Amino acid sequence: MKDEFRHLAVDIQEQNGVIRVRVTEQTHRWTEFTPTGMSFTASNNFIIFSSALPAYADCKIIYVRGINRDRDNSEIELRSTPENQEWCTQLLLAVREYNNTYGKLITHRTGYLKRNIKLIEFADE
Numbered sequence: 001m002k003d004e005f006r007h008l009a010v011d012i013q014e015q016n017g018v019i020r021v022r023v024t025e026q027t028h029r030w031t032e033f034t035p036t037g038m039s040f041t042a043s044n045n046f047i048i049f050s051s052a053l054p055a056y057a058d059c060k061i062i063y064v065r066g067i068n069r070d071r072d073n074s075e076i077e078l079r080s081t082p083e084n085q086e087w088c089t090q091l092l093l094a095v096r097e098y099n100n101t102y103g104k105l106i107t108h109r110t111g112y113l114k115r116n117i118k119l120i121e122f123a124d125e
Contacts, residue, residue, distance in 0.1 A: 006034070045060055
């Protein structure tokens with residue numbers, strides 16, 4: 001019997017005008033990403049999709065680890081703009097909701113984003 005707890009963690013770093021997003025932990029992928037398939041839609045309408053490899057899709061979608069295991073550590077690079085910073089914030093909220101919906105509670109951060117010298121941290125309580 002497989003462990004049904006699902007967990008996803010991303011690390012977001014902003015430096016020199018570039019935002020780098022990397023999946024650091026992911027327990028389930030592809031058709032097992034959720035009990036119903038390859039995608040999770042959070043209440044903020046952000047979609048996390050496990051298909052092939054980590055990639056930016058558009059303003060409300062991210063692809064995380066999928067069937068291309070050799071690309072698991074791929075980083076997503078975005079220009080540091082207010083729109084992309086907001087995308088990262090929405091991503092972190094969606095990851096937190098995914099973990100709260102399918103996973104066990106964790107105590108470490110799931111990601112962070114520096115914005116105007118203020119550190120925004122999201123952690124499961």
